Amino acid sequence: MSDTQHPGARIIVALDYANAGSAMEFVGRVSPELCRLKVGKELFTSAGPDLLRRLAEQGFDVFLDLKYHDIPNTVAKACRAAAGLDVWMLNVHALGGRRMLEAAAEAVAAAAKPPLLVAVTILTSMDASDLESIGLGGTPEQHVLQLATLASDCGLDGVVCSSRETAVLRKRLGKDFRLVTPGIRPAGSAPDDQRRVMTPADAIRNGSNYLVIGRPVTQADDPSAVLLTIHSELAALS
Ligand code: C5P
Numbered sequence: 001m002s003d004t005q006h007p008g009a010r011i012i013v014a015l016d017y018a019n020a021g022s023a024m025e026f027v028g029r030v031s032p033e034l035c036r037l038k039v040g041k042e043l044f045t046s047a048g049p050d051l052l053r054r055l056a057e058q059g060f061d062v063f064l065d066l067k068y069h070d071i072p073n074t075v076a077k078a079c080r081a082a083a084g085l086d087v088w089m090l091n092v093h094a095l096g097g098r099r100m101l102e103a104a105a106e107a108v109a110a111a112a113k114p115p116l117l118v119a120v121t122i123l124t125s126m127d128a129s130d131l132e133s134i135g136l137g138g139t140p141e142q143h144v145l146q147l148a149t150l151a152s153d154c155g156l157d158g159v160v161c162s163s164r165e166t167a168v169l170r171k172r173l174g175k176d177f178r179l180v181t182p183g184i185r186p187a188g189s190a191p192d193d194q195r196r197v198m199t200p201a202d203a204i205r206n207g208s209n210y211l212v213i214g215r216p217v218t219q220a221d222d223p224s225a226v227l228l229t230i231h232s233e234l235a236a237l238s
Helices: 020-027 041-057 072-083 098-109 128-133 140-153 166-173 200-205 223-235
Strands: 011-014 036-040 062-068 089-093 116-120 158-160 178-181 210-213
Touching (some): 020 041, 036 041, 041 062, 062 072, 072 089, 089 098, 116 178, 128 140, 140 158
Parallel strands (some): 011 210, 036 062, 062 089, 116 158
């Protein structure tokens, strides 16, 4: 799928399922023209690389969301192994620091088919008091900006960030830096446990490249219909 020409290329559906069986049941109801897919810690731990191969065989681009965070050598090797699984995007924690980020970028660049490499900055579940309790002063926004700038300096392709942060990051880090945003809710859908949500169109308007959307699609009676509605909303923007 070309990068963001088609609305389906901007949508990453979070496959938050406990096992391969339930994930594949959902996958059978969508198609690679409608969305990309995200596999996170729970599903990967239960289903492993075999699931990634099955998704690739069906033509899906996969974001492997394992948020690596370890010493540089270990993260570089994990990134190399992930790149060998033909994933489209993978991620690391920017809090691993400059040497870890550079090692990850180098490992990915050496792959036969390099995936996009993005960083998580400050988890959106953390507020200023959580940061203080681990010895980090300042606001989450200050750390997000600092860590995203570091990720960019180290050659990463982008960051995962809240849709509230996209406008500032886009301005600071330029048009080519990829911004991947969860917390997206089409107009009228339930927020679930997300505290601050944004519609797909507003998130793209604010500078996001890719929208991570889970339950509004995975729990819909007709997931393809929900995706097509989002496509129309995005197509109307261009
Ligand atoms: O179902 P929902 O659309 O809320 O799912 C969002 C997905 O994005 C989940 O996989 C969640 O873990 C992930 N995510 C998030 N907020 C972050 C980082 C990741 O919701 N800050």
